[in-house]
Amino acid sequence: MTHPFLEVPGNPVPDNAEGGFLVARDGRKLRYGLFGATARPLKGTVVVLAGRNECIEKYFETARDLAARGFMVGTFDWRGQGGSDRLVRDRRRGHVRTFFDYAGDLDHFFREVVLPDCRGPYYILAHSMGSLVALLATPALVNRVRRMVLVAPFLGFFGVKLTPRSIRRIATALCWTGLGRRYAAWGGRTGPLPFATNRLTTDPARYQRNTLICETHPELGLGGPTIRWIKAACQAIDTVTDPDFMARVQVPVLFIAAGADEVVPTRATAEYARRLRGGSMVTIDGARHEILQEADIYREQFWAAFDAFVPGSDPAAF
Numbered sequence: 482m483t484h485p486f487l488e489v490p491g492n493p494v495p496d497n498a499e500g501g502f503l504v505a506r507d508g509r510k511l512r513y514g515l516f517g518a519t520a521r522p523l524k525g526t527v528v529v530l531a532g533r534n535e536c537i538e539k540y541f542e543t544a545r546d547l548a549a550r551g552f553m554v555g556t557f558d559w560r561g562q563g564g565s566d567r568l569v570r571d572r573r574r575g576h577v578r579t580f581f582d583y584a585g586d587l588d589h590f591f592r593e594v595v596l597p598d599c600r601g602p603y604y605i606l607a608h609s610m611g612s613l614v615a616l617l618a619t620p621a622l623v624n625r626v627r628r629m630v631l632v633a634p635f636l637g638f639f640g641v642k643l644t645p646r647s648i649r650r651i652a653t654a655l656c657w658t659g660l661g662r663r664y665a666a667w668g669g670r671t672g673p674l675p676f677a678t679n680r681l682t683t684d685p686a687r688y689q690r691n692t693l694i695c696e697t698h699p700e701l702g703l704g705g706p707t708i709r710w711i712k713a714a715c716q717a718i719d720t721v722t723d724p725d726f727m728a729r730v731q732v733p734v735l736f737i738a739a740g741a742d743e744v745v746p747t748r749a750t751a752e753y754a755r756r757l758r759g760g761s762m763v764t765i766d767g768a769r770h771e772i773l774q775e776a777d778i779y780r781e782q783f784w785a786a787f788d789a790f791v792p793g794s795d796p797a798a799f
Contacts, residue, residue, distance in 0.1 A: 485512055485564060487538055487701070489693045491686075495544045500537075503593055505560065505586050512537065512564035513557035513594055516544040524551040526599040527791075528626075530587070530611030531556070532635070532771075533575060534703040536563035538694050542687075543606075543773050546784065552604075555595050559583055559610075563701050569662055573669040573704035576662060580717035584618040591625060604791050605629040608773060609745065612736075613714070616721040619730045630787055632737045633770050636718055637749040639742065649715030655708045667705030680743040682769050684776040691774060722753065733759045735790040737783060739775075740766035761790075 484500040497517030502510045514537045518524070527547050529540055536558055544554045558565040560583070561576055569576045577583065595603065603626050607615040612634035615622075619629075637645060655661065673679070673692045682688050695702045706714075720726055736754045738747045747764065754762035763786045765772060768779040775783075 484514065486514060486541075487694075487698045489538075489690070489697045491690050492538060492541055492694065495541055495548060497548070503557065503590060505589055507582075509560050509566040509568075509586075511557050511560060511566070511586055511590070513555070513590060514544075515594070515598065516548055516554040518551050518553050519545075519548040520551045522551055523553075523600060525602040525604065525627075526553040526555055526595060527604045527606050528587075528590075528595060529554055529556040530605060530607035530615055531559070531563075532609030532611050533559075533706065534562060535608070536694070536701045538698075538701065539691055540773070547606075550788070553599050555590070555599050557586070557590050557594075559614075560586055562703050569707070571669070572700070573702075574662065574664065575703045575706040575710050577710050577713050579713045580614060580617055583614045584621070587614060587618050588621055591622075596625070602627045606632070606787070607634075608632045609635045609770065610714075613717055613721065616730065616734075617717050619732055620726075623731045626732050628791055629732055629734045630737060630790060631734060632772050632783070633739050633742055633745055634736060634750055634753070635714065635745050636722070636753055637746045639744050639746050645715040645718040649712055649719065652708050652712035652715065656712055661709035661712070662707050664705045665708045665711045669704035680769060681771040682774045682776070683767075683779075684774065687774045687776075724756075727757055730757060731759065733790075734761070735786065736760060736762040737772060737786055738762060738764045739768040739770050739772050740764050741768060742770045744770040 484498045486494050495516045500514035503513050505511055537556055547554050561568040605615050605626055612631035615629055676685050676688050736750050738750045754760040765779050765782045768775050772783050
């Protein structure tokens with residue numbers, strides 16, 4: 482088997498790995514990966530959707546955890562980040578035209594890779610921005626995906642008094658003036674923050690591992706998002722929070738929120754889960770935003786919730 486993945490010490494490529502590049506409908510190359518189950522019985526396939534400025538390598542540990550549960554894992558790097566094609570000349574800029582492009586890439590990944598090459602039933606495990614894209618794509622996934630586990634979904638901006646709709650209006654006006662490809666925040670920051678000031682995880686070893694990925698392979702990383710990316714994100718949040726859209730979400734969803742999240746507002750997740758038919762929520766007290774990269778005490782709670790909600794291919798569970 483061949484794969485296009487990159488290793489660093491302490492983060493080996495999982496067993497039974499293969500991958501390559503998928504050509505999206507507009508010609509963009511998307512890097513994808515498949516990781517075979519290492520335990521029996523076989524339970525189906527989990528499609529892992531990463532957050533903004535994340536890459537396949539960051540989820541090697543998650544892939545091994547799922548494989549040890551009997552799941553095959555399929556994942557890919559979103560357009561504009563990781564090992565996929567960038568969308569603007571400056572590779573550091575986190576840019577996208579619309580989040581519907583992300584949703585379209587997810588649909589294409591299902592059609593071209595998951596459905597023909599991966600064993601069903603199918604589930605989604607998504608983080609942050611990936612959770613927002615999963616919600617946006619749900620109407621097209623209803624006959625494909627049995628259940629979704631959405632971790633720390635990006636449904637708002639932590640500590641920002643303006644609503645996503647207000648931010649969208651401002652970003653739209655700036656795009657009209659030709660500034661859509663300018664950085665909206667953080668600029669071209671080239672490396673992670675020191676562990677002591679990070680808002681992502683309380684686990685120093687996993688934070689160091691992820692930092693080493695970025696330092697060893699800087700081509701996988703991004704700086705800040707562009708104004709157009711912010712506009713697109715707010716448009717997606719407006720879309721998925723519309724009551725008519727929510728009524729079309731028919732896939733059972735478990736939201737897992739981080740009790741100490743300082744990136745996305747946990748309150749927005751709780752409100753969304755309450756309003757969504759077929760939605761439920763678990764909060765992991767003390768965990769920061771990146772629950773899958775957190776300390777074992779928090780990850781164990783995550784996996785207990787995941788195992789209870791995604792029992793595998795046993796027909797009696799549905």
